[in-house]
Amino acid sequence: MSDSKLEAAWARIESLAAAPEAKTIRALFKADPDRFANFSQRGAGLLLDRSKTSVSPEVQAALLDLAVAADVEGKRALMASGGIANPTERRAVLHMALRSQLPEAPEACAEARATLERMREFTEAVHRGELRGATNQRFDTVLNIGIGGSDLGPVMVGRALWRAGDPMRPIHLGNVDGHGWETVLPMLDPRRTLVLVSSKTFTTQETMANAHLVKRWMEASVGPAGALQHFVALSTNLKATAAFGIADDHVFPFHDWVGGRFSLWSAIGLSLALSLGWDRFQALLDGAAAMDSHFLETPMDQNLPILLALTEVWHVNGLGLNRRAVLPYDERLRRLPAHLQQLEMESLGKRVTVAGAPVRRATGPVVFGEPGTSAQHSFMQLVHQGPKPVPVDFILIARPDHRHIENHRILLANGLAQSEALLTGRNAEEVVADMRAAGADEETIARLVPHKIFPGDRPSVTILMPHLDPFTLGALIALYEHKVFTLGALWNINPFDQWGVELGKVLATPLVRELEAGVPGADHDGSTAGLLAELLRLQG
Numbered sequence: 001m002s003d004s005k006l007e008a009a010w011a012r013i014e015s016l017a018a019a020p021e022a023k024t025i026r027a028l029f030k031a032d033p034d035r036f037a038n039f040s041q042r043g044a045g046l047l048l049d050r051s052k053t054s055v056s057p058e059v060q061a062a063l064l065d066l067a068v069a070a071d072v073e074g075k076r077a078l079m080a081s082g083g084i085a086n087p088t089e090r091r092a093v094l095h096m097a098l099r100s101q102l103p104e105a106p107e108a109c110a111e112a113r114a115t116l117e118r119m120r121e122f123t124e125a126v127h128r129g130e131l132r133g134a135t136n137q138r139f140d141t142v143l144n145i146g147i148g149g150s151d152l153g154p155v156m157v158g159r160a161l162w163r164a165g166d167p168m169r170p171i172h173l174g175n176v177d178g179h180g181w182e183t184v185l186p187m188l189d190p191r192r193t194l195v196l197v198s199s200k201t202f203t204t205q206e207t208m209a210n211a212h213l214v215k216r217w218m219e220a221s222v223g224p225a226g227a228l229q230h231f232v233a234l235s236t237n238l239k240a241t242a243a244f245g246i247a248d249d250h251v252f253p254f255h256d257w258v259g260g261r262f263s264l265w266s267a268i269g270l271s272l273a274l275s276l277g278w279d280r281f282q283a284l285l286d287g288a289a290a291m292d293s294h295f296l297e298t299p300m301d302q303n304l305p306i307l308l309a310l311t312e313v314w315h316v317n318g319l320g321l322n323r324r325a326v327l328p329y330d331e332r333l334r335r336l337p338a339h340l341q342q343l344e345m346e347s348l349g350k351r352v353t354v355a356g357a358p359v360r361r362a363t364g365p366v367v368f369g370e371p372g373t374s375a376q377h378s379f380m381q382l383v384h385q386g387p388k389p390v391p392v393d394f395i396l397i398a399r400p401d402h403r404h405i406e407n408h409r410i411l412l413a414n415g416l417a418q419s420e421a422l423l424t425g426r427n428a429e430e431v432v433a434d435m436r437a438a439g440a441d442e443e444t445i446a447r448l449v450p451h452k453i454f455p456g457d458r459p460s461v462t463i464l465m466p467h468l469d470p471f472t473l474g475a476l477i478a479l480y481e482h483k484v485f486t487l488g489a490l491w492n493i494n495p496f497d498q499w500g501v502e503l504g505k506v507l508a509t510p511l512v513r514e515l516e517a518g519v520p521g522a523d524h525d526g527s528t529a530g531l532l533a534e535l536l537r538l539q540g
């Protein structure tokens, strides 16, 4: 598609956004009694409701024109066929091959299947007690050492799905902070602990420091000869896993066509297979595969990930709303916002286009979140009454896995009430009427009315899930993965590289040496030099 068509599509969106009615949502419900039905779509067992946004039928048409002009479907086809969808690293992007059959990428699918088969055999051998530790005890705990994509996905899914009585207890060690290790240490019996070193590169400083720390602990506990029997590596770097001393049959590889933040479906998911059991890990993959099919086969005007991405474009580029909150109304999804922070901000926090030119429009927003209802008592004040709206993703689960039905009713009612309050607001007349009805005097009313007004017309989307289980969770995560891909296509940025994390890594290396030697280096900026000197002084 030509540049002029693309620019025309952006211009149309920008002009619709500049119109006075662009931010009104209540008026759209008045104009269309079927707005909920018209702006709610279903896919892979999920329902996505975008009716509480200011996307009108005209805006929707303009956004879909943009998707055509940006060739979202062509770029999607390139990714699914194993083409170079990550051009800066010259890599294919095939995380879908880990869970779906991609007719144009049969080799990747076959390789993924072979590794999954090995993972299944390993998992079942551990569960049957055929694979044991150095002291011949059965493994009952899996310790996953990894960071970023080698940690957040497994942690988030583990917290969402693990229940007492599941095959193994999952423990995660991500941060290099020794306090993290001190926290998990009392939970571990080395004789019964299987350690997974999860690192795509097997060079990440934090992960390798923790892996060596845990190796020394294991050697001291079960003896140097047997310690490595407790170690498994999940990595693309087979030279480095061998150098660490991990035997080939304890190494589960994956390929550079799997990005870290898209890797929980690969060998990086082994802690999930071990802790949840193979069938539930497979159901997670099946849920993601269902969302893959929906994404690949559904027309754009019904396609959940594409519609979610287009709604974000409207908020970010049309209305200038460059923050978004994610509120899962399920305590088990408490690490979902952290996973989405990495998935979205590491992917979409880019300042140049695929070709390396500065972007001319805003890209990825800041993403943050907390489970509801806790979020209501922390940052929702700002979302309701701060000067600038913050779009919200509400995630509601119809059927809980507990019997405390009254609690669940309160939970769901609060989730619905938050999105309703953001939409409808409370104007001055309503506030005055409420206060008079409550018997307030006129002086108090005049003083408090401005503080009690809620502007309303604040946007949110709601994702409704029938139940939280491996299948629906797999579909939910894949929904956000494909949304990220679509935004990359619309903004013409590469969502699959992450050069922005490199510089800090490079600068940390000499600083480690200077902290060790107690001598600050000469070439730091004034602030860093001052802080380093003060740290060394405080350490004595």
Ligand code: F6P
Pocket (backbone or CB within 6 Å): 147, 148, 149, 150, 198, 199, 200, 201, 202, 203, 204, 207, 260, 261, 346, 498, 501
């Ligand atoms: O934070 C940067 C990053 O490269 C992430 O993309 C990745 O998930 C994480 O580090 C961990 O990398 P690795 O799996 O290679 O240890």
